[in-house]
Amino acid sequence: MRLQLEFKGVHDMKVILVIGDGISDRPTRFLNGKTPLQVAEKPSINLIARQGICGVMDPIAPGIPPGSDTAHLALLGYDPVHTYTGRGAFEALGVGLEVRENDVSFRCNFATVNEDLLILDRRAGRIKGTGDKLAQAINGIKLEHFPEINVIVKHSVEHRSALILRGPNLSRMVSDSDPSDTNYPIQKVRALDNSSEASRTACIVNAVSKRFHEILTNHPINMERRANGLLPANAVLFRGAGTLPQVKPITEIYEIKALIVAAGAMYRGVCKSVGLDVIDVPGATGTFETDTVAKAKAAVENLPRYDYILIHVKGADNASHDGNTEQKVRMIEKIDALVKHLLDNVDLESVFIALTADHTTSLDLRKHVGDPVPLAIMGPGVRVDSVEKYSEIDCAQGGLGRIKGIDLTPILMDFAGNSKTFGA
Amino acid sequence: MRLQLEFKGVHDMKVILVIGDGISDRPTRFLNGKTPLQVAEKPSINLIARQGICGVMDPIAPGIPPGSDTAHLALLGYDPVHTYTGRGAFEALGVGLEVRENDVSFRCNFATVNEDLLILDRRAGRIKGTGDKLAQAINGIKLEHFPEINVIVKHSVEHRSALILRGPNLSRMVSDSDPSDTNYPIQKVRALDNSSEASRTACIVNAVSKRFHEILTNHPINMERRANGLLPANAVLFRGAGTLPQVKPITEIYEIKALIVAAGAMYRGVCKSVGLDVIDVPGATGTFETDTVAKAKAAVENLPRYDYILIHVKGADNASHDGNTEQKVRMIEKIDALVKHLLDNVDLESVFIALTADHTTSLDLRKHVGDPVPLAIMGPGVRVDSVEKYSEIDCAQGGLGRIKGIDLTPILMDFAGNSKTFGA
Numbered sequence: 042m043r044l045q046l047e048f049k050g051v052h053d054m055k056v057i058l059v060i061g062d063g064i065s066d067r068p069t070r071f072l073n074g075k076t077p078l079q080v081a082e083k084p085s086i087n088l089i090a091r092q093g094i095c096g097v098m099d100p101i102a103p104g105i106p107p108g109s110d111t112a113h114l115a116l117l118g119y120d121p122v123h124t125y126t127g128r129g130a131f132e133a134l135g136v137g138l139e140v141r142e143n144d145v146s147f148r149c150n151f152a153t154v155n156e157d158l159l160i161l162d163r164r165a166g167r168i169k170g171t172g173d174k175l176a177q178a179i180n181g182i183k184l185e186h187f188p189e190i191n192v193i194v195k196h197s198v199e200h201r202s203a204l205i206l207r208g209p210n211l212s213r214m215v216s217d218s219d220p221s222d223t224n225y226p227i228q229k230v231r232a233l234d235n236s237s238e239a240s241r242t243a244c245i246v247n248a249v250s251k252r253f254h255e256i257l258t259n260h261p262i263n264m265e266r267r268a269n270g271l272l273p274a275n276a277v278l279f280r281g282a283g284t285l286p287q288v289k290p291i292t293e294i295y296e297i298k299a300l301i302v303a304a305g306a307m308y309r310g311v312c313k314s315v316g317l318d319v320i321d322v323p324g325a326t327g328t329f330e331t332d333t334v335a336k337a338k339a340a341v342e343n344l345p346r347y348d349y350i351l352i353h354v355k356g357a358d359n360a361s362h363d364g365n366t367e368q369k370v371r372m373i374e375k376i377d378a379l380v381k382h383l384l385d386n387v388d389l390e391s392v393f394i395a396l397t398a399d400h401t402t403s404l405d406l407r408k409h410v411g412d413p414v415p416l417a418i419m420g421p422g423v424r425v426d427s428v429e430k431y432s433e434i435d436c437a438q439g440g441l442g443r444i445k446g447i448d449l450t451p452i453l454m455d456f457a458g459n460s461k462t463f464g465a
Numbered sequence: 466m467r468l469q470l471e472f473k474g475v476h477d478m479k480v481i482l483v484i485g486d487g488i489s490d491r492p493t494r495f496l497n498g499k500t501p502l503q504v505a506e507k508p509s510i511n512l513i514a515r516q517g518i519c520g521v522m523d524p525i526a527p528g529i530p531p532g533s534d535t536a537h538l539a540l541l542g543y544d545p546v547h548t549y550t551g552r553g554a555f556e557a558l559g560v561g562l563e564v565r566e567n568d569v570s571f572r573c574n575f576a577t578v579n580e581d582l583l584i585l586d587r588r589a590g591r592i593k594g595t596g597d598k599l600a601q602a603i604n605g606i607k608l609e610h611f612p613e614i615n616v617i618v619k620h621s622v623e624h625r626s627a628l629i630l631r632g633p634n635l636s637r638m639v640s641d642s643d644p645s646d647t648n649y650p651i652q653k654v655r656a657l658d659n660s661s662e663a664s665r666t667a668c669i670v671n672a673v674s675k676r677f678h679e680i681l682t683n684h685p686i687n688m689e690r691r692a693n694g695l696l697p698a699n700a701v702l703f704r705g706a707g708t709l710p711q712v713k714p715i716t717e718i719y720e721i722k723a724l725i726v727a728a729g730a731m732y733r734g735v736c737k738s739v740g741l742d743v744i745d746v747p748g749a750t751g752t753f754e755t756d757t758v759a760k761a762k763a764a765v766e767n768l769p770r771y772d773y774i775l776i777h778v779k780g781a782d783n784a785s786h787d788g789n790t791e792q793k794v795r796m797i798e799k800i801d802a803l804v805k806h807l808l809d810n811v812d813l814e815s816v817f818i819a820l821t822a823d824h825t826t827s828l829d830l831r832k833h834v835g836d837p838v839p840l841a842i843m844g845p846g847v848r849v850d851s852v853e854k855y856s857e858i859d860c861a862q863g864g865l866g867r868i869k870g871i872d873l874t875p876i877l878m879d880f881a882g883n884s885k886t887f888g889a
Contacts, residue, residue, distance in 0.1 A: 067847070068846060104879040109889070111887050408886075437864040438862075443865070
């Protein structure tokens with residue numbers, strides 16, 4: 042039976058967008074040619090599809106495997122091809138650093154290298170509990186030849202940190218020092234264009250890298266780790282140099298108040314960069330163990346103060362990258378519990394609920410692929426189609442057809458009554 | 466029954482794209498309101514639809530009738546609006562000429578004119594056997610006032626040749642001398658923009674045209690033709706001035722080896738211009754008589770050396786232009802035999818097979834029209850939809866929805882594992 046959600050004439054609509062990171066997949070040999078969404082028990086998610094309008098969506102464009110950062114930019118309404126300026130600034134914002142217009146930011150890993158700077162472990166044994174202190178040891182260092190540059194480091198989780206270079210004449214057009222594999226030496230950072238700023242920034246990063254290694258090698262924590270037979274976190278790998286995208290915040294474009302509920306630093310950072318508020322939710326971890334219902338509760342509690350709430354749930358993506366089929370299916374079922382809490386606790390006649398993914402992550406290939414993601418939107422006045430279940434295959438038959446990622450925000454904002462007529 | 470094509474973890478996938486030139490149509494009065502694809506017996510083509518994912522595709526954009534050249538550029542992944550620089554260079558490449566960056570090339574017809582240069586036959590009675598010698602007679606001529614210009618002519622088939630102007634300060638922005646109809650005089654070629662290069666090039670073409678007429682009028686072959694009551698090939702008509710598109714080859718973009726199996730010069734030329742290798746297949750003629758199975762065999766034989774093979778089959782398009790319904794239906798059935806050979810002889814777990822058309826050619830109207838073309842892609846991991854038959858109507862219900870021509874290559878390359886993530 043279909044609910045009849047009717048528009049009641051009150052134009053104070055809200056939107057909750059649930060992004061199940063990487064829940065979309067291809068039919069897989071691990072599930073007898075079905076996708077995880079087809080196999081998972083997800084009555085509440087299916088209800089959104091049944092009561093709503095469905096479709097498939099190319100986060101970037103057909104056949105293009107999206108990164109998580111570019112996909113989120115697109116789903117927030119920004120053309121990533123023209124606005125994307127690297128990942129680093131999102132990481133820095135996401136860990137809570139203030140990022141300024143000309144700052145160049147990086148994602149950093151604590152890693153283990155030998156005396157030849159050959160990488161033995163890109164994650165220094167996924168150090169736990171000590172990352173904070175190690176980050177403090179390298180935060181604020183000064184460089185002999187670049188005294189005008191400030192180096193800001195903040196620890197995130199495990200081996201991860203974010204780093205900001207602040208000062209004159211910096212460029213984000215520099216390569217990574219992280220070779221993305223072990224048994225390679227730390228890479229010399231190179232300029233990626235012919236500007237003097239880029240070559241100067243490359244020199245600075247290489248100098249920072251050298252200085253970090255000197256400080257970390259003899260740090261008491263690492264001496265203790267060595268003594269205990271653990272891998273020392275004696276180097277820092279840099280990647281994803283980025284600056285803040287120069288865009289008008291979504292909150293100004295639509296004159297709304299917007300919030301993201303997410304644990305992962307990068308997702309918080311992307312959303313912050315376009316004007317969303319960020320909250321911490323106890324139990325939300327960005328991993329498989331995350332408390333998805335706690336996220337739903339946080340959204341429901343904050344709904345009176347916001348027009349648009351994005352709930353991001355990691356976990357299914359990680360499971361795909363690990364090739365863990367069962368965990369991916371169970372993560373979708375945990376998202377179903379989140380959706381159930383929303384359905385049970387919000388006024389469905391004034392809230393649009395949408396569910397999608399930021400990209401398709403293939404269990405078979407353990408990576409992002411270019412297939413579109415399913416999308417369902419439920420709320421008063423949507424053109425309910427005949428789709429009964431939420432899956433990649435079913436949603437392709439839906440009334441939304443095949444849209445692009447940058448179309449999602451205008452559609453949701455229009456449903457919620459926040460759009461402006463183009464023309465007269 | 467559906468085959469279960471599973472991804473086996475080997476990421477050495479290949480793509481065979483079959484383009485049935487103009488097989489797409491509108492429902493026609495000649496077939497009781499059905500399309501030729503709906504009427505033709507084509508079990509193997511239908512199998513691709515049933516085992517694969519289907520959709521419809523606008524080669525250029527909805528409602529825009531594509532040329533064969535622009536459609537092929539788009540299907541190879543290039544935005545034709547920004548990369549198309551005229552047809553001439555494709556013809557010249559296609560007949561085997563070497564084309565350089567600043568060369569301006571043309572399609573040429575041997576034609577019959579009277580003493581007032583009025584065109585009596587645009588194809589000089591579709592001369593056979595003598596085009597080669599006539600082309601040799603005009604190849605390499607020198608112009609009195611433009612001694613720095615080289616004139617290169619090479620015969621193609623019947624009345625057709627390609628011509629290259631090589632030298633400084635040339636422009637492709639010139640009109641055709643071919644009025645596209647009889648009982649009109651040879652047109653004075655004009656500049657199509659205000660550049661001095663265009664007006665200079667127009668003068669050069671007109672001078673070449675005059676010189677060709679002088680040479681051909683008294684050529685022994687034409688004296689003999691006249692003596693035998695045949696139309697003399699005493700003029701050359703120019704059209705489609707073009708330069709090479711300035712694009713990065715598809716083979717570099719995706720780091721693949723790619724091959725085209727086609728008889729028609731233009732199709733070979735377009736593909737050559739973006740990096741594809743070209744082979745000759747005995748029996749492949751580019752006409753209704755073409756040996757389609759020989760093309761399939763050539764593709765299968767070359768598959769070990771290539772990642773992407775495009776098989777182009779003419780014939781159905783010509784039948785549409787001629788209003789020959791039966792021949793169009795039978796041509797589709799000949800393509801079915803080609804597809805059957807592929808299905809029987811390639812490893813379907815490591816090869817994606819796609820079938821589409823470059824444009825819709827209407828039997829009723831005898832010309833290209835702007836309707837989308839059907840598309841089906843079969844291979845491991847595609848989201849198989851419920852489409853059972855390959856036709857314009859059935860494929861519109863498929864899981865691919867409605868895509869654009871330039872989306873096809875990214876989608877195929879992503880399936881084959883050759884795409885790169887955008888973002889991080």
